[in-house]
Every structure is written in C-alpha cells, then in structure tokens.
Amino acid sequence: MQDNARYQVHVQVEPAYLEHESDPDQDHYVFSYTVTIRNTGQVAVKLLNRHWLITDANGGERTVDGEGVVGEQPYLEPGHQFRYTSGAMLNTPVGSMEGSYDMLADDGTAFQAAIAPFTLAMPRKLH
Numbered sequence: 001m002q003d004n005a006r007y008q009v010h011v012q013v014e015p016a017y018l019e020h021e022s023d024p025d026q027d028h029y030v031f032s033y034t035v036t037i038r039n040t041g042q043v044a045v046k047l048l049n050r051h052w053l054i055t056d057a058n059g060g061e062r063t064v065d066g067e068g069v070v071g072e073q074p075y076l077e078p079g080h081q082f083r084y085t086s087g088a089m090l091n092t093p094v095g096s097m098e099g100s101y102d103m104l105a106d107d108g109t110a111f112q113a114a115i116a117p118f119t120l121a122m123p124r125k126l127h
Contacts, residue, residue, distance in 0.1 A: 005042060006042045008039070011036070011115045012038075013034070015097075015120050016034075017122050017123055029090045030088075031089075034084070034085045035069070035083065035084055037082045037101070038076075039077065039078050039079065043078065043105045044075065044077045046075045048067070048104055049067055050065065050067075050102075051063070052098075052099040053098050055095055055097075057093070058092055093121065094120065094122065097115075100112045100113060
C-alpha cells in the first residue's frame with residue numbers, strides 16, 4: 001500500500017465455518033468470509049483485480065487471481081466502503097488466506113491494498 005495518505009484502503013475480513021456444507025469424513029471443509037473494504041484515503045478508487053493465497057494445514061497452497069470481487073469492480077469514494085461475502089474450500093479443518101487487491105485511484109495512480117493473513121478454522125480445532 002502507498003505510504004501517501006491520499007491512497008489508503010483498509011480491508012477487514014470475518015471468516016466463518018459452514019458446517020452444513022462441509023463433510024469432514026470426506027476431508028471437505030467449507031468456509032465463508034465477509035470482506036469490508038474501506039477507502040480511508042483522500043481520492044476515490046476502483047478495485048480492479050483480486051489475488052488470494054489459500055494455504056491448508058498440510059502446507060498445500062493455491063492461488064486465486066481474477067477480475068474484481070463477486071462479479072463487481074467496486075468504486076469507492078473517500079470514506080465509503082464495500083462489503084461482500086465469498087467462500088473457500090479446504091481439505092483440512094484449518095487453513096489460512098491472505099492476498100491483495102489491485103486498486104486504481106481517480107488520478108491514475110495504481111497501488112495494491114494488502115489483505116492481512118487470516119485463519120480459516122473448524123470450531124474446536126484451534127486451541
């Protein structure tokens with residue numbers, strides 16, 4: 001993310017385990033995550049692309065890259081936010097995700113908004 005206060009995007013993630021969609025006997029664990037993207041800078045920005053790194057408890061990694069989020073490329077004026085929910089599947093009861101969004105400010109400045117690592121965990125699997 002740019003050090004310049006003109007370009008600041010804050011990303012908050014709230015993960016949840018989806019028990020009714022998971023099948024632990026088949027090593028199939030489903031999680032949702034709700035993301036809130038806030039433009040805390042001084043210039044309007046548009047989210048162009050997403051980049052995710054998903055890691056399972058065995059160290060297996062997969063990347064997900066794509067245009068926008070949930071079929072949209074949200075445009076955020078300063079002080080505004082966009083919230084969406086998506087999901088991920090793992091073959092272990094615990095894993096993690098992290099990533100970034102490619103952003104474009106109205107003045108033509110391109111930058112990345114970091115998504116800090118967060119844990120995906122079936123309840124009672126972490127101490």
